[in-house]
Structures are given as structure tokens and as C-alpha cells.
Amino acid sequence: MNIIIKRSKTMAKQIWPSVLAIFFALLLSGFLLFATGHNPLRAYARLFDGAFGNLNRFAETLVKTIPILIIALGTSVAFKCKLWNIGGNGQYTVGAIAAVAVAVYVPLPYFIRIPLSLVASIVAGMIIGGGVGLLRAKMNANEVITTLMFNYIIMYFLSWLVNGPMMDPEGFGFPQTQLIPDQMKLQSIIPGTRLHFGLFLALIIVVVAFIFWKTRTGFRISLVGESHEVAQASGVSVQKHIVLTMMISAALPAIAGWIDVFGIHGRLQENLPGELGTIAIVVALLGGLNPIGIVFASLFFSALVVGGSTMQRFEGVPYSLVGIIQGLVIVFVICRVVYEEFKEKRRVKQLVH
């Protein structure tokens, strides 16, 4: 009992600065809203309502959370190894491509085709990640650049596919593929909403990620991230683990791509990932690279995105202002350490006197 109280107290202590930071970000955005003729309180009420107002909206928030969460978890694996994988979008896209390719073109029974397509997605992600990792480990090619470039390359690759070889023959030339067979789609958890069984997959991945950091491989990856020299001295092959890390890190966004194809899109179109990759970077870092932290951060951000859209729709708030609020929230949340440092200084002062 005592432990629970203590735990929740330390939790509260950790969360408090973030809450404060979000408050200030909303306050500042509130001025902008007010200055452009909106009622900030009503707008924020809409935002909240849009994210959590009814079952359907909450379901939408969760639908958005799924890919953000998974991509962020993937990104966090690389970040933990001090590898800056900013290729979430590209890796998500290859996952989606592989998913549709298998789902549409492989004439096997569904119960084989579905897992096969998942495996294909994972493998596709691993190939991209492994390539980036190899280039980094063997050629010292900076992964910030390679992952970024792959984002563009894959984007055009997708564009080529939906305009060319994978274009729906019955689609009147619109740049999209066929829909995957209905029977293969992830079923809705709550009828009438888009919330699909991918949520459980996401939860499984969270649990796996949580456990992963306690395994030997997880330990080795974080060791390599902290110091190549110490890792090597401890018998861990740095190059091997850089490649491995990038493979894992890219496989997860690919899974997110698979889930979105099977859960919502049902097909390939251009610009599938949108802003997911960027948001995932933010979420991974704000979540402290820790699976539980990332769960909360992704939930928060997708609520912000989904609620923001509602606010935009019904309050006439410009889309850009929603982006500003997001940006400010990130900036202020980063600044929360100021508050923590301030408290630390005060503590030290009290100790001295």
C-alpha cells in the first residue's frame, strides 16, 4: 500500500512539470487564438471533445495512436543506441507496400496470406534498416542522411507503384492499388468505429518492447549506445549491434504500415504516412525512449492531432494554428527541465544553508 502511494507520488512528481509545460503552451496558443478572433476556451473544449468527446472520437484517437506508438517505439530502439533513425515514414511505407503486394498478388488462402504479408512487411522494413545499419557500421555513412534520403526515394517508389505496376486495373487510372480483400481486413473492435484489432497488436508490441529492454540483446543495444568502447571491452560486437538495432528500428514502422493497410487504408495511395514519422520522433523523445512513456506521449499527441482537426473543423481554426499548438507544446515540454533544474538549485541552496 505504502509502495503504491510512494510510486504514484513519484509518478506525479515526474508528470507535474510536463503538465505545467503543456499548460503554458496552451496558454500561449490561447493568446493566438484570441488574437485571431476565436474563443480559446471554446476551442480547447472542442479540442478535448474532438479527442475524447464520445466513443467514436475516442476510437479515432486510438486509431491514430496505433501507428504513432509503433513507429515511435521503433524509432526509440535506434535512439537508445544513439542512432538517429528519422526514416519512420519510409519504413512505414515499405511495410505498407509489402503488405499490399502480398495481400493482393499472392493467391494463397487468407489464413496463410495474412501472416505472410505481415512477415513480408517486417522483412521489407528490416532490409531498409539493415541497409542503413550496414552503411553506418561498415562505411560510416551517417544514418540521419541515409534514412532521410530513403524517405524521399521510397516516397517516389510508392508513387511509381501506384501509377504503374500496382495500379488498380479497374481504378480508372487513379493512382492507387486495388483494395485488399475485405475478409483480410482487421475487424473493428467496436462496431461503428474504425478502431480495429491492430490495437491489440500495438499493445503486444508495447509489452514486447518493455520486455525487450530487459533481455540480453536489449541490454547490449543500450550498452552500445552508451559507449562503443565499453561495449567492445564487454565482448559486444558494436558493428553487429548497429545493424541489428537498425533492423529492429525499421521493422516496427513497417509493422505500423502493415497495420494501417489492414486496419484502415486497405490499399496503397501516395503520401500514405503523412506526418507520422515526424510526430513519432517527437513522441519517442518526449516519452523518454521508454515504452510506457511512449504510450502516454503517443496517446497525448494523437489526441492533440485528432482533437486539433475537430477544432479546425468546427471552430474554423486554421490548420496552421493546430500545428503551432503542437510545436509550442513540444518546445515547452522540452523546457520543463528548467523547472526541474530550478527545483534542484533550490534544494542545493537549502542544503548549503
Added chain:
Amino acid sequence: MSNNLYIDFMISLLAGTIRISIPILLPALGQIYTQRSGILNLGVEGIMIIGALSGFVGAFFTGSLWFGVFSAVVAGLLFSLIMGFLSITIKANQVIAGTALTILGTSLASFLYRVIFGIRKLPPIIDSFPSLNFLGLSKIPVIGPIFFNHNILVYLALFLVFFTWFVLEKTTFGLKVKAVGEFPRAADSKGIRVGLIRYICVAIGGMYAGLGGAFMSIGYMDTYMDHMIAGRGFIAVSVVIFSRWDPKRALFAALLFGGANVLQMRLQSIGVNIPNQFLLALPYVLTILVLVGVSKKVAFPSAFTIPYSRNSK
């Protein structure tokens, strides 16, 4: 292709290459300072779009293009200070700080544009910088159209290549920048104010990026559009790394990227039978190939992305 046509094709290609690499070159030059001092600013994209807007607004309302350039540089400087504050004062992770800056910059620019100009049937336009024609030099065959038919910002950017090199190699400031990026503690022990130098470098990076943004809105185009930077800031960051923080090599890298881009468009136009998406991806593929080629030699500034604090061991 006949000989004449071939020459025309090459002239157009090279002239286009120079033009289109400028908005990559400018922010890249600025980021050379920033990265040399040990800071990775992924927010260049956001700073550039702020610069593009400020440049346009400045020029539009005063009618002076140079005032536009001035406002863009100042706006870039001010906006980059957020990055400085987050990465130097707060010592936050630079990847997230830069990402935040990009999100904030793109949204803020779009928002302010709407606030300032409202919804219009046609976009507001200005007369952008005209091509200079140095005493008719542009009429010289071949050389003229390639080198002497650009606007003044192009020449300014090319001058800044030399200027950046000069500052880094020949001035006390440049020396301090390098020391701060390599070994901040040593710099500190020599009386160099690490934080200040880093702030200045981030600010210079912001000014160059702002100028790069202005080049897009009032140098290259004649109006502002939300998506006019279109990833050039990110490309600039890459260019800096694979040019190994050297302004001359940055010029070549920017030209290479620009050249690949122009080439793909020219090839498309003359009807080369390759899916256009492959041609579009060409510059990015090329970047990776070049990166792989040069990376073995790349040694990052030792203190790259590491915040400095005197009291921590």
C-alpha cells in the same frame, strides 16, 4: 541530338543547376558554422520558411527587395535563437529541438501569411530580383548564359562560399568555432565562451537559412507559398555533413544535388523513357551514393550534438 542542340541543352542544364542549388547552398553554408560549433540543427527547414515569409512581407510592404532580404535575415536569426535556447541553455536533445522548430516554423509561417494577407483570389506578388547583366557579359556565348545571367542573390551566395571559408580559416572567430566544436573544455580553458560562440553559430546558421528562404520567395519566385521550401532545409543539412564542413565542398555538393534535380527535369522534358518517379528520386539516390563514397573520411566534430557544461566532468 545535333551539336547545337547539345550545347543549348548543356547551357540550360548548367545555368539551371546554379540557380537551383543556391537555396540549398545558402542554408548549408550557415549550418557549417552551426555544426562546426557542435550543434545539429534539424530546424533549418522551419527557419527557411520563416525567412521566405519575412522576406516576402518585408519586400511587399516596403517595396524594397533589400529590406525584404534584411527582414528575412533578422527573422532567421531570431527564430534560430529558439534552437539556441533549447540546445545550448536548456541542453535539450538537438534532434527533438530541431524537429520542434520545423513544425513550429512551417505552421507559424502559414498562419502569419493568412493573418497578413487573408484569402485572396490571386496571390500577392512582387517584382523579384532581376538577372544582372554585367555590362552585357551574359551575351557572351555559352559562358554568358551559364554564369552571368543570374540575380544578385546568386552572386551573393557564391561570395558567401568564399566568405564562410575565410571566416572559418582566417579569423579568430572561425578558430574559436572549430575549437568549441572539437573540444569545448579546452576552448573554455583558453577563455573562449563556449555558450556564446555556439549561440552565435546557431544565429549565423539562422541568418543564412533566412536568406535562403528569402531567395526562394523574392529571389527565385515572386511570391510566398507555404510549401515553397519543400525539404531543401533537410537537404542542406545532408550537404553539410557530406561536404565535411567545408564551404567549397558544400558548393560542389549543392551543385551536385541541384544538378541531379535539373537533369531529371530536362530528361523528363525531352521525353526520356524512364518513369518520372525514378528520375525524381535520382538526386536522393545520388546523395546516398556520394555519402557512401566520402564517409570513410568523415570525422564529426568531436563534441557534435553534445551539450557543454563546465561543471560536469
Added chain:
Amino acid sequence: GAQEDNSDSRLKVALILPGKIDDVSWNQAMYDGMKTVEEMYADKIAVTYVEEVYEVADIEPAIRDFAAEGFDLIFGHGFQFMEPIIKVAEDFPDTCFALGTGFKTGKNTAVYDVTLGEGGYLMGILAGLLTETNKIGVVGGADVSEIYRGHEAYKMAAKSVNPKIQIQELYTGDWRDAATAKDGATGMYDSGVDIIWHSGDGIGLGVVNAAKTENKLAMGNVVDQNVLAPNNIISGIQYNWAPVIKNIIDDIINDNFMNRDDKYYWLTVANEGVQVTPFHSFESQISDEVVKTLQDAVTGISNGTIEVPHFQK
């Protein structure tokens, strides 16, 4: 803002746009059309506008949200709205949906579309007749079906009036990177092209700007773009969505929408939804012969004697 007032008997209409309402293109044309109708029918409809619903994953919630809020008519202005609209339409059988291009319809879902092929055809005639170098160009954003149709018709028409014609074609791969489009167009002009048509969206501004700086001719799209470069924009096509929107709304008010068999509303040359813009200052320079050929083409398309093929990839 949305009308919460229950006593309001006006039709609640939502217009969801994938881009900005002032993009001088696809979205703006629709926005302007809707505004016209809204003024005309001030007592009959109340319109809510949402712009930049760009991410495909965000489309369905937006549509569903409006449907759930009791809107009577929801416009999704782009083919990417097709699947979500069909899905939501099943869940809200009393709500009417209008889909901007696409091919799936339903009891409560109609498609409205523009025959860009007809517009492209007219532009092709003009370009083919006006060119002095026998080289013309066309620049588009992404290579998608309606743009493709326009380009193909343009090429076909130009060849029909000028057998010696050489045509350059370019897709920038992006709807919004005007600078790239400008450089693409510049390259075409450099290689001897003297007139370019652009098939719309933000990138079109790049083509207009290239014409201005190179002092060559270009033709606009979507709205009359002559004011952007009065000496260079010789003509163009413009869309007028108002009649089609009005048509749809009338059908709903008269209870004709749901039980209508033909669920396609076309914006055509015949119903003056697609028009050739005036020549403005070029009026005097255009020969009567050209004017006549163009006029014949318009008439021919209108009365069906000229049939522009429905190009498909």
C-alpha cells in the same frame, strides 16, 4: 462556423478541401464556386469550409464527424475522398455526399468532375497555332488521372493543328514545389519552347513566374492568371464550379438527388464550367484565324462534333 441553431432550416453544407483555399488552383476554384453559390443561396444553405485535410488517414474521421453533426450535404474535393465517403455514406443514408472526381457512386453519393481533357484540348489548339518555334511544353504536378487526361488531350490537339510540333512534358512529382516547376519550365524555354501550358495547382505559379522572367508565353489554369504576368499569360482555362454546385444543391432541395440515376455532375465546356480565359492585352496580336479555330473547337466540343477521348493510363 457551424450553425447550432435548430430553427435554422437552411441546408447544412460542408466542403472539405485537401489543400488551401487560396492555392490559386484546384481548391481555390471550388472554394470560389461554393462562395458564389453561398451568396446566391444565402437563405437556403450554410456552408462550413475545412482546408488542408491532406493526410489520407484523416479524411474519414472528418467526413464522419460532419455526418454525425447532422450536416445535410458533404463535399469531399478529391478522389482520395472516394473510399471514405462510400463507407460513411452507408452509415448515414440520409446525408448526401458529393465526391470531387472518382468513380464510385451510391444512392446518396454523387461524383462531380471536370472534363480537363476538353480544357487541355483547347489549350493544345492554342499552343499549336501560336507557337513560332514549333516547340511547346506542358508542366503538371503529379501524374494522376485528371491531369494525365488534360496533358494527353493537349498533345493530341496541338498535333492536330500543327503536324510539325514538338512537345515537351514534365511532371514535377509534387503539387506545391513551385520553384522546381519554375526551373523545369525555364529549361523548356531554354531549349526553344515558346509557349507552355500548366495543368494547375501551386506549381503552376512556377510556370507563370518562369514565363515572366524568361519573357516567354504561358497559359494559365483554373483561374484567370493574366494579372500575375500580364505580358506573358496569353490565355488559359478557368473552371467555374458554381453551376455544378448549384445543380447539386437544387437537386437536394427538390428531392431529386437520392433518386437520380445519373450520379455524375460534369463540369464541361458545354455547360461553360470550363472556359477559355480572355486574351487581355494580347487580343490585338491574335489573328482572326486562330480565334476562329479556337471558337470552332469550343463549339465542336459543346455540340459533340468534336469528341475528346477519355484518356486512360
Added chain:
Amino acid sequence: MYLLWIELSRVGTMFNFMTEKAIKEAGKVIEKPLVQMIQIKKTFSGIPANDCVDFTLKEGSVHGLLGENGAGKTTLMNILFGLYEPDSGKVLIKGEPVKIHSPLDAMNLKIGMVHQHFMLVKTLTVTENIMLGIKSTRTPFLDTRMIRNRIIELSGKYGLDIDPDAKIWQLSVGQQQRVEILTAIFKGADILILDEPTAVLTPGESEDLFSILRELRNSGIGIILISHKLEEILAIADEVTILRNGVKTGETLVTPSTTKQELTRMMVGRDVLFNFTGKDVNIGKECLSLDHLCAIDDRGVQVLQDVSFSIKDGEILGLAGVDGNGQKELCQILTGLRKTTGGTIHLYDQDLLTMTPKQCIDNKIFHIPEDRQKSGLIMDWDVQKNLILKNYDSKSISGRFCLSEQRIGEQADTMIQEYNIKTPGREEVVKKLSGGNQQKIILAREMEGDPELLIASHPTRGLDIGAMEYVRQRILDQKANGAAILLVSADLEEIFQLSDRIAVIYNGRIMGIVSPDAGISKIGMLMAGIMETENVGVDA
């Protein structure tokens, strides 16, 4: 003979090695205080590094600052140089109270400092490094040519032999140190602080330095000299101040009658143990044997040449030598981290050269690395995680898939107790612990696995006397357990106390392997590169 003397005096602190004539200069002592530091207090996370220290430097004098590792010498000087701000206390320069907030302030007060750890930017040239600290005459432009000429001039004048255009990374440690000294001289300081300047200099270089220092002193400059080498202090210092555990324990004029014993007692608080011996251990079969080992370093320079020796179970082989003579690379090879270019190594019957680092660990080769913060510990991790770096995958820590937090904790608790690691808890971040306790973590980790071969590189570097004795005792315990031990150290005291045999390395070659009875002079000669004929066990 003179050379030999210098060489030997560099080497140990326990040997009283006064030469015939006192070397102390007969200089006039000027009484005017140049620097007064009063009641200086500085704590790092609660632990005092300087506790109410008073310090006075007089004009035109050389002031020795003595103390064991971690006594707080560097901290005190960093405060004077503005790198740290004291928690309390006052600093007076030439009688004026001053606040020194940064090195810039210090430099403006004409204080120059040569740091213990090089403050040189490796990618820059010598000239550029020197220009960093001084105001250019052509601000904002660099006055490279002028500075370069002055460097050549000064370097010629003092025989420093420095190439102004060389990049720092291309220089040897000794050369780098000379650059540091040159930097300080260059600035024309009134007050010059030198923090262990001779640690990496050759004897000749040291003597050159001393003549420079004497010259500078005679011109009125006050010099603060930190050194562990009492001979040097006795040779050049006019006064000494002694610190122990952050507290000043003595201040005395250096006269010809001052002895090392006196100073030692003030430093350590008791007489140094001369006969620090372990239990007698039976030496067993051969554990490690190296035969004609050759290797190159990262820059492709030959660092090891025909190195041959062997170590038996229960035996300690001391590897003596000045830093940078190939010791580091040898340790890397023995732990599987570096490839060789020739020769063989066997661990019992196995070929060690084919082993990966992991296999070396599995074969119970453990290593106490010389740079504990860089290659021994993850400074941002807590104690318990640092304790499992070598055995995280063993049955005692890992379950089927996961590391067991409970078992990690239990193991940490036992080790903390057993090795007497002073930490608030097993979850304390290692960065916050003292150097001695950091070293104990490594010790615990490397010894807990019952090593067959233990490589101890400078195991007591940076440790206070208590920790030092503790570590040495632990190494002897391992010997008693039957481990073969390679003790790499530049500290001859340590080598003599612990070793069964002593190998001396110079320039990548084993100069000889001798018994400790051979005496200091012989080893000193070998360390200076002077070959002897008689050996006690080079098995070639």
C-alpha cells in the same frame, strides 16, 4: 650518469635519491605575495574537494603543490584559473581581492595554466591552438604568420623543438605537453600554474623545462608546480604546500635540509609502507605465453616488436615503463580488441589470437583498463548495471530471456559490501562516485569472475592512499587464488611491491625481465632504453 639520475627521479617517490650536491637554486626570496587564496572551499555533490584551504604564492618563487591523487590540487588551481567557482573563500592577486569567474578573467589577471589533462584541440595545428588563447594583433583576423614565427623563435630558444604546422593529433604525448608549456609561456603570464607538467616528458625535456622555469622565476614570475615527484620539488621549489583529502596539512620552505620523508609524512599522514607484501603463493603452470608478438597502432606505426614473455598461475608480472611505450596496445591484444601483425599468444593450450573479446571474457581473461571513465564504465548508468557488464549473460544474472533485476540487485549489494564501495545505493549513477569508488566497481566486476588471467593497467592511478592499498591487496588476493596477473604500471613503487618478476617495456620492446631484487637502478636504466645483458627469464 646525470641522465640516469633524472630518469630515476622521475620514476618513484619512495626512494630517497638525493645527489651529492643540493640542486636547489640560491635565489633571493621576495616576500610580496602574488596570490593569496583564503579559506577556499569547494564541494562536488557534497564531497569536499577543497576544505578551507589557504594558499600563498610569492613573487619570483616556485611553489610546489603536493598531495596524493585526488587531494584537491587540481581543483584548487582550477579555482584560481576560473574554471571552477569556489563555494566560499577569497582570492587576492597582488593584494587585490578579485573574482575570477572564467579563464578569461584569469588570463586578464596574467595567470597562465598548463593543465594536467591536455587542453589541446586535436584537429587544429600547434599554431592554431596557441592562437586560441591569445588576442590577435590583427583582430578579427588571425595573425598566423606572426604567431608562427614567434613559436619557431621561442621553441628554438628553449629547445622545445615544436613544428608549428603540425596537427596536435600527429604529435606524441611529450610533444603535446611541450605545446601546452609553450602556450603558457607565450602568453607572458605573471603567475604560471603547471599541473604535473613532467609526467610525460623525457628526462632531457624535464631538465629543459626546469631551466625555463628558473629563468622565468628569476624574471619575477610566480610559478605553482604540481608534481608527484618529490625530487623535482626538492630540486626547484622554494616553498611547498601540501594537501590531503582537500585539507591543507602543511606549508614549508624548502631548504637543502628538507627531506622527502618529511614531505611524505605530511602528504600521507604516516610513513609509507616499504614492505607491503602478500602471502607466499605457489606458482603454478604457465597460463599466458607471448612469443615474438608484433603489432601496429591506429596510425599504422609499429608499437610492439617481438614481445615475448610468459606468466604462470599465481604469478604477478609487473610491466614497467613510461606511458605510451606500447602497453595500451598490448592490453588490447590480450583482450581480443586488437589484431596483431606477427607472433603468437597462448592461454594455456589455446590460441588467444583467434578469440573475440567475448571469447576472451568467457575464457576468464579480465581487464582493469587504464582509462576507467572511457573504457571501463558507463558513467551515466547506475552502479548495479556497471557491475554486470561482463557477466550479464551468465546464469546468475539472466533467466531464459531477461536479465533478472532482482538478481542484479542482489549481486550488486553483495559486491558493494564485499568490495567496500562507498555509494548511497546500488542505483546511484556512477558519474557521481569518487574515482576510488569507481575503480572499486571495476575491480569488483573484473575480479568477481575468478579470472585466470587478470590484466591490471595502472590499477591505482588517481586513487587515494586508502583505496590504493586496498586495490593492491585485492590484486594480491587474486594471486593467492591462482590467477596469472599482468600488472601494467608506470608507478615503480607499485611494481616493486607487487611483482614476482618485472618486465620493462620501452618503445614497444621488452628491454629485460628482472627480479625485483635487481633494484631500482637497473629498472630505471631499462626504462630509459639502456639495454642490459643479464636477464632472469626472457623466454625467447
